[in-house]
Amino acid sequence: MVDFPNLDLLGIHIKVDTGAFTSSIHCHNIEIEDNNLKCQFLDPDHDKYHEKYFTFTDFVQKKVKSSNGIVENRFLIKTEILIFDQIYDIELTLTERGSMKFPVLLGRKFLSKKFIVDTSRKDLSFKNKIIKI
Structure with missing residues (x-):
């Protein structure tokens, strides 16, 4: 579970995907308007x-x-992520993940040299958040 403070998204469940190079987030209503990218995050039922x-x-x-x-063109944005009580810069590609269980994938480009992935454990950032409260 992570926060994206600049996107007003708190307590978002994520999936770590060491097979993915880039990180991605579910996004919809993506438009280019006056050379700006405009979008909404998550689905209305989230x-x-x-x-x-x-x-x-x-x-x-x-x-x-x-x-x-399948190769697709995606928009890539830069923002911040709060995980394990530390803020990091992150690049996210915007994609349709509405049918997926997790709206966010963290890929190896973000994870590299910051985290060790232990596939035998889960929900570590969420447990860390509860302990701090």
């Missing part, structure tokens, strides 16, 4: 959905190969 639109001036388009082998 318990953390807040209907807010966000506008980004600093973004790029990137080709990303998904786990099913």
Whole structure:
């Protein structure tokens, strides 16, 4: 579980995916307007959905190969993530993850040289958050 303070998203369940290079977040209503990227995060049926639109001036388009082998163009934004009581810069590609269990994937580009992944354990950041409260 992580927070994205700049996106007003708190307590978001994530999946660590060491097979994915880039990290991604579920996004919809993506539009380019006056050279700005405008979008909403999560789905209306998600318990953390807040209907807010966000506008980004600093973004790029990137080709990303998904786990099913299909290459798609995605927008990439930079923001901050709060995990284990520490804030990190993170790049996120915007994608449709509405049918997925987790709205966010953390890929190895973000994880590298910051974390050790122990696949035998789960919910460590959530447990850490509860202990601090």
